[in-house]
Amino acid sequence: MSTALANKPLIAILTIQEAWRRVRRRLRTGPIHSLRFVGAAPDRLASVPPSLRRGDPFIAEAIYGGRFHLAGKVVQAFDQSIFHSPMPSADFTTELHSFAWLCHHAAAADTLAAANARALVSDWLRLASGKLSGPAYEPETAARRVIAWLSHADLLLGSAEYDFYRRFLKSLMAQTRFLRSIAQEAPAGMPRLRVRMALALATLCLPLAAGRSRTAAQHLADELDRQILPDGGHISRNPAALAEILAELLPIRETLTSQGQPVPKGIYSAIDRMLPALRFFRHTDGTLAQFNGAGASDVQLLASLTRFDETLGEPLSHARHSGYHRLSAGGTVVIADTGTPPPLAVSQNAHAGTLAFELSSENARIVVNCGCPQPGQPELKRLARSTAAHSTLVLDERSSSRFAGQPGLDRFLGSPLVPGPTEVSVEEVETAETGRAVGFFASHNGYERELGFLHARRLELSPDGYRLDGEDRLIAPRRTRGRADAQAADLRFHLHPGVTVETLGRFARLSLRGQIWRFSADQNFSVDDSIQFAETSGPRRTLQLVITFVPGPVTTVRWAFERLS
Known part of the structure; x- marks a missing residue:
């Protein structure tokens, strides 16, 4: 870990800041200071906020049977409380202690669901509430729990006995004092x-x-x-x-x-x-x-x-501060990432997908990124964050941004994204007749330092939304350090699992929900396997269109998606 820190001063600074934050939080919640969280509790709630989240009563039924499916893992609690059961992963523990799953009991909206919800909260009060440390008292987990308890207070307190009512409010008050104490250190x-x-x-x-x-x-x-x-x-x-x-x-x-x-x-x-x-x-x-x-x-x-x-x-075509473009016409939508990576301190979930795009048409998605998997799958999450999991150009199978890839750092910092592209230039493409934006030209320097190339992409959507024209270009700036190291470039277009593909010579016929689209390119392409991570039921197999070429002889690739019916 020391070598990684020496090579990455930004990571070293972030590590020191995170260590100091944890020390400050520990000082605020130590054995002496924890006495501040104990005190009088109110005898009622002043109000119960509305909840916009909708649950699934069938999940509430499974929880009543002792079956907890959280963060991609399943635990069957038989004769003991779920809070005494072995936890299969850190993400499962976080989800369990957040109580976000109470929305499913609220969706069931019956006496049995309310009684089961109260029993589970009572178990937590008895078994997990006494120690102000560990996963249950991570700042975000504690905050989600307070919000869940308040949002579903009618369910929990509607027919509760006085003892539960008193313990519930006392704990809510103590958790509120705890959050107030550590808010600055979150x-x-x-x-x-x-x-x-x-x-x-x-x-x-x-x-x-x-x-x-x-x-x-x-x-x-x-x-x-x-x-x-x-x-x-x-x-x-x-x-x-x-x-x-x-x-x-x-x-x-x-x-x-x-x-x-x-x-x-x-x-x-x-x-x-x-x-x-x-x-x-x-x-x-x-x-x-x-x-x-x-x-x-x-x-x-x-x-x-x-x-x-x-x-x-219509929404804006260019969210300049967020770093995204949106093209929309005739029921077709294109959304593209045209920004630099987020600040290091908030990049734990950021992806190396600069200049990637997604395409949808009339209630159907066509070109997608692989998306983020459900919690509890760290290996898939790392793969999903790579450039290869996005519909953009990949050079030498490397990501345009790098990750702090040491296991120790992953556990401590959450694998922040080390910025690759430090500059993304963007120009609007407008029609001469109306001045309306129909596309953009953008480039990034994420590969310049190591491989000696800039990646530039141009996208244009026709006024009727029936054709998306694209051009990808590798540009060798004057400072060509490392250019000889670049052996291959892969231009990837990940397809939604609902798209079926038929190749017809230099074309690919894409069928989806009654629509027919045709993909064409001025270079040979292949149809390869891909995977869609962003599915509630788990990863799904799908396909991708891939154009592979050698940087140098070919520096520009033109392609198009055209709707036929």
């Missing part, structure tokens, strides 16, 4: 924002002084100002982060409004920016584009969130 990005959202919600739902809720709401507004970009994207560049944030932020706004309390400008402004941005990242089938950690979409949640979007018209 990891950067989503974990810190989730803690701020949990605190804002808790101070509204617990009968505390009005000053507490105003302070918590303002702290949340300040954190949103730091993390939500001017175009509405999240600093991590993960489209799915918007849905996660809005799912908790909108109920906070609704609760503030219902209580007659002022909503800080930062909260209103963030919501007004994020809702159009969420629409920007949605394909024609309603799912989110699979970039930088986005996996399988919760279509029901997305539908609930879009009902709050009162903006009209």
Whole structure:
């Protein structure tokens, strides 16, 4: 690990910062300081926030039978509590202690589901609540638990006995004090924002002084100002982060409004920016584009969130701050990554997919990225983050951005993305008649230092949406260091599992949901196996179109997707 740190000063700095953050958090939650979290508890909740998440009653039934399917693993708890059962993975433990699965009990909405939910919370209070350390008290896990308990308080407390009612509120109060104590020491990005959202919600739902809720709401507004970009994207560049944030932020706004309390400008402004941005990242089938950690979409949640979007018209074509392009015409949508990697401190889930694109048409996706797998599959996650798992150009089977690949660092930092492209230049392509953007030309320098090439891509969508023309080019700048090392370039187009492929000479016929598309290129291509990671049921086999050429003799490849019917 020391060699890796010596070769990567940014990683060394981040490691020191993370070590110091953990020390500060330990000092705040040590044996002496933990006494601060014990105190009087309220005798009731002031309000119960609405929940935008919809669960599955069949999953609640499985949990009642002792079968927990979380983070890609299954544990059958027979005669003992699930909190005493061996945990199959760290991700399973995190999901279990977050209590996000309570939404399934709420979906069942019957007496048996409510009783089972109370029994599981009671088990946690008895077996796991006493020690302010370990997975259950990681900042983001504790924040998700507080939000879940508050959002489903009606289910848990509706017919609860007094003893459970008292212990539940006492624990909620203690966890709120804990989160308030460590809020500043939470990891950067989503974990810190989730803690701020949990605190804002808790101070509204617990009968505390009005000053507490105003302070918590303002702290949340300040954190949103730091993390939500001017175009509405999240600093991590993960489209799915918007849905996660809005799912908790909108109920906070609704609760503030219902209580007659002022909503800080930062909260209103963030919501007004994020809702159009969420629409920007949605394909024609309603799912989110699979970039930088986005996996399988919760279509029901997305539908609930879009009902709050009162903006009209088409989304922007270029989200400059987030680093994405969107082309839309005639029911066809193209979304492309035209930005540099996110800041190192929030890049644990970022992908090396610069200049990758996705294509969809009339409720069907055609060209995709492989997406992020479900939690609990670290090997697949690393593979999914590579450039080869994206619909873009791969040089010498290397990723355009690198990963902090030491196992020790992975456990400590979460494998941040070491920026490859430090510069992505972008130019709009507009029609001469209307001045409307129909495409873009972009290039990145992720391969320049090691392999001596810039990768440039040009995409143009026809006005009727029936043809997407593309051009990929390798440019050797004057400083050609390392150029001789580049042996092969692979231009990959991953196809959605719903697409069937038939090759016809220099063409490929793509069939999907009643549509026929034709792929053509000025170079030979092959049809190879691929895999779609972003599926709720697990990875699925699919296909990809691959153009392989040798850098140097061929530096430009032109290709097109054309709809025939």
